[in-house]
Amino acid sequence: MSSKGADQRPSHHLVEHTGEVQLQLEAPDLASLFEEAGRALASLMMEESAGSMGTAIAITVEATDRADLLFEWLNELIYRSEMDKVVFVEFSVQEISAKKLRAEVRGVTPREIRTAVKAATFHDLTVADTANGVSATVVLDV
Amino acid sequence: MDLSNLEQIDEFTFQLSEQYRADMRAPVRVFADRKTLEEIGGDQSLDQLINVATLPGIAFWALGMPDIHQGYGFPVGGVAATELPHGVISPGGIGFDINCGVRLLRTGIAHDDIADKVEALVHELSRAVPSGYGRSGRLHLSDHELRGVLDNGAAFVVNQLGLGMGDDIEFLESRGILDEASARDVSQKAQDRGRDQLGTLGGGNHFLEVQVVDELFDQVAADAFGLVEGEVTVLIHTGSRGLGHQVCKDYLKRFGQAMKNHGIEVPDRQLACAPMSSEEGQNYYRAMCAAANYAFGNRQVLTHRVRGAIDRILGRGSGEQVKIVYDVAHNIAKVEEFDGGNYCVHRKGATRAFGPSMAELPEQYRGVGQPVFIPGSMGTSSSVLVGTDSAKDLALNSCCHGAGRRMSRTAAKKQVQGHELRRQLEERGITVRCPSNAELAEEAPLAYKDVERVVNVVTGLGIARHVARLRPVGVLKG
Numbered sequence: 001m002s003s004k005g006a007d008q009r010p011s012h013h014l015v016e017h018t019g020e021v022q023l024q025l026e027a028p029d030l031a032s033l034f035e036e037a038g039r040a041l042a043s044l045m046m047e048e049s050a051g052s053m054g055t056a057i058a059i060t061v062e063a064t065d066r067a068d069l070l071f072e073w074l075n076e077l078i079y080r081s082e083m084d085k086v087v088f089v090e091f092s093v094q095e096i097s098a099k100k101l102r103a104e105v106r107g108v109t110p111r112e113i114r115t116a117v118k119a120a121t122f123h124d125l126t127v128a129d130t131a132n133g134v135s136a137t138v139v140l141d142v
Numbered sequence: 143m144d145l146s147n148l149e150q151i152d153e154f155t156f157q158l159s160e161q162y163r164a165d166m167r168a169p170v171r172v173f174a175d176r177k178t179l180e181e182i183g184g185d186q187s188l189d190q191l192i193n194v195a196t197l198p199g200i201a202f203w204a205l206g207m208p209d210i211h212q213g214y215g216f217p218v219g220g221v222a223a224t225e226l227p228h229g230v231i232s233p234g235g236i237g238f239d240i241n242c243g244v245r246l247l248r249t250g251i252a253h254d255d256i257a258d259k260v261e262a263l264v265h266e267l268s269r270a271v272p273s274g275y276g277r278s279g280r281l282h283l284s285d286h287e288l289r290g291v292l293d294n295g296a297a298f299v300v301n302q303l304g305l306g307m308g309d310d311i312e313f314l315e316s317r318g319i320l321d322e323a324s325a326r327d328v329s330q331k332a333q334d335r336g337r338d339q340l341g342t343l344g345g346g347n348h349f350l351e352v353q354v355v356d357e358l359f360d361q362v363a364a365d366a367f368g369l370v371e372g373e374v375t376v377l378i379h380t381g382s383r384g385l386g387h388q389v390c391k392d393y394l395k396r397f398g399q400a401m402k403n404h405g406i407e408v409p410d411r412q413l414a415c416a417p418m419s420s421e422e423g424q425n426y427y428r429a430m431c432a433a434a435n436y437a438f439g440n441r442q443v444l445t446h447r448v449r450g451a452i453d454r455i456l457g458r459g460s461g462e463q464v465k466i467v468y469d470v471a472h473n474i475a476k477v478e479e480f481d482g483g484n485y486c487v488h489r490k491g492a493t494r495a496f497g498p499s500m501a502e503l504p505e506q507y508r509g510v511g512q513p514v515f516i517p518g519s520m521g522t523s524s525s526v527l528v529g530t531d532s533a534k535d536l537a538l539n540s541c542c543h544g545a546g547r548r549m550s551r552t553a554a555k556k557q558v559q560g561h562e563l564r565r566q567l568e569e570r571g572i573t574v575r576c577p578s579n580a581e582l583a584e585e586a587p588l589a590y591k592d593v594e595r596v597v598n599v600v601t602g603l604g605i606a607r608h609v610a611r612l613r614p615v616g617v618l619k620g
Contacts, residue, residue, distance in 0.1 A: 014552050016550045016552065016553065017212060017550055018185045018187075018211045018212040018547050018548065018549070018550055019211050019212050019213045019214075019217075019218050019547055020212075020213065020214060021551065047578065047580070064398070075391050078387075079331060079335065079384075079388065082335055082384050083334060083335065112577040112578050113345055113577065114577075114578050114580055114581060115345070115346075115551075115581065115584075116344060116345025116346050116620070118238045118239060118346070118387045119238040119387050119390065119391055121214040121215070121238075121412050122214075122215075122234075122394060122410070122411035122412040122414070123213075123214030123215055123234075123410055123411070123412040124214075124410075125411065139214050141214060141237070141238045141239075141387075142346055142551070
């Protein structure tokens with residue numbers, strides 16, 4: 001993993017978008033960027049949980065480049081959330097390259113779903129290196 | 143963008159020449175009044191419409207309805223027709239929620255007779271209609287049943303699952319079945335997502351609303367549609383749920399490679415596309431039709447549940463009196479004829495609006511036109527319009543689909559407290575059921591354009607006529 005942004009904590013915020021939700025993500029390295037993307041998704045979907053943390057699930061996604069990988073990762077989390085009726089809140093990326101990600105995730109049962117996220121889109125999707133690490137922009141269909 | 147680049151064609155039509163950007167293949171045309179145009183210019187919707195105008199095979203114009211706003215790929219409120227056989231089909235021109243649409247039910251019950259039971263009815267509807275994300279819809283379809291819904295739409299739900307009444311399908315766009323659908327082109331993942339979601343509302347801006355016919359503007363059309371002043375209607379807004387989302391995702395990925403194979407470049411990857419005549423294009427079209435059939439089936443199951451709830455609260459037999467006025471898609475691509483040629487018409491957040499001469503209309507609506515529904519924002523009135531024959535030449539047989547957002551969800555939440563909005567709505571006699579106050583605030587009226595202005599534009603243009611206004615008395619938000 002790169003350590004050029006060791007001082008930077010992973011973060012996310014919402015960018016104004018009339019119709020959908022646009023996420024801006026920043027992290028010291030690619031692995032923590034993808035973990036932060038998972039946490040951002042969870043913060044949109046849920047305010048509070050009911051019940052205990054579920055067991056770890058292994059997720060592997062493959063793609064053509066880093067942006068494509070983020071598209072695949074978020075859509076896989078959305079798919080698995082819907083199938084398992086959970087919101088994933090803990091993420092541990094175990095292997096990552098521009099074309100492959102392997103992670104373990106754990107979810108909780110939400111008391112209510114706050115924002116139902118339909119999908120991550122390709123629109124304005126970017127993953128870029130920065131002076132402090134790596135950043136990404138992704139628009140979610142909600 | 144700089145609105146001075148737009149040429150005003152008439153009072154409600156503004157056009158951007160295809161010379162504006164080198165990669166445009168057709169002009170951009172927007173229907174709006176001056177104030178609405180200013181709002182439209184405030185986000186990226188016109189830039190997105192310019193991108194749409196670059197699609198290979200696009201004909202006529204890239205159209206923007208007056209409720210247009212920034213989306214992803216296509217703007218919401220965008221319409222584009224590509225010339226067949228070789229023009230493209232783009233999943234981004236339909237969106238993730240394939241055949242998201244609205245269905246209006248009329249009950250034949252006077253509001254005055256049941257005003258004291260509306261709260262109980264909305265409560266019963268909230269028990270009968272699963273809302274929110276990913277929840278089980280109580281139906282769990284077998285493989286055979288799921289394929290039946292995908293291939294045969296609402297007809298399968300009525301005839302094989304027994305959830306409907308004899309003439310229900312007569313009053314659905316395309317009679318609730320797109321014949322080109324094929325479940326074989328829908329991935330296993332998509333089918334898995336759809337297995338237990340038939341009969342669910344879903345989250346976001348999906349809703350079920352109990353309304354009263356508040357005012358009639360066109361008695362002839364209202365009589366044809368069975369709308370009577372003072373009577374209760376129910377409006378259902380939902381789509382193809384996770385199944386449709388997965389179909390879109392699957393083919394967006396596949397079209398990335400298809401574009402390389404066919405030498406196509408687009409300015410936004412979300413506009414990924416393939417020639418309709420190609421194998422990839424046909425695979426997606428058949429899968430999209432299957433997802434659209436699922437959405438027609440979903441709204442059919444919900445109709446059955448609404449009838450059940452009405453029966454339980456308003457008296458046995460009252461559910462049987464509930465009739466479908468019409469069911470229209472607003473995220474879909476369909477093959478339609480213009481000037482003797484066939485075109486793939488993409489409607490993303492736009493409604494088909496057939497005039498009275500179109501043969502597909504139910505017998506009772508021939509000579510009148512197709513009903514078009516324009517839901518208002520939370521707590522504001524909705525409108526019923528009727529399509530005109532002028533809509534064909536002016537607007538590719540298309541109309542607006544709602545008020546259209548003008549403010550982001552985060553901005554809305556900064557300006558409105560959800561619990562305060564809930565109190566205000568209840569003070570106005572509107573019963574509200576919504577999973578969270580935050581989500582309620584996101585859909586606050588101030589986040590949307592003035593629906594009356596939007597209606598005035600389409601009626602002023604002559605692509606639709608105003609038939610009725612529907613006032614909400616109960617809202618179940620997904």
